[in-house]
Amino acid sequence: AWCEGRKIPLMIVLWPFLQGLGKDRFYPFASLHEEVAAECRKQDIPFLDLLPALRGTPAEELWVTPADMHANPKAQELVMPDLLAFVRKHCGF
Numbered sequence: 001a002w003c004e005g006r007k008i009p010l011m012i013v014l015w016p017f018l019q020g021l022g023k024d025r026f027y028p029f030a031s032l033h034e035e036v037a038a039e040c041r042k043q044d045i046p047f048l049d050l051l052p053a054l055r056g057t058p059a060e061e062l063w064v065t066p067a068d069m070h071a072n073p074k075a076q077e078l079v080m081p082d083l084l085a086f087v088r089k090h091c092g093f
Helices: 030-043 073-091
Strands: 012-014 047-049 063-065 068-071
Touching: 012 030, 030 047, 047 073, 068 073
Parallel strands: 012 047
Antiparallel strands: 063 068
């Protein structure tokens, strides 16, 4: 309702936890991503999961530092094409 009242499109982008990523590794939160995607479909909310863009890269290569496991510039670069396409599609850019 908040977005609708301001004529702002509601869209959800899900960043994966940067853990368990990389070839032959287990990402422990995949089922949660699936649950969010299913709910977004049910509610007709545009949804983008960034896990596919990052899944093949070892998590350690995506961290700012080992003590700061937030997304570094490499992670940002990997997701940017998908993110831009998603926004363009749903915002008419």
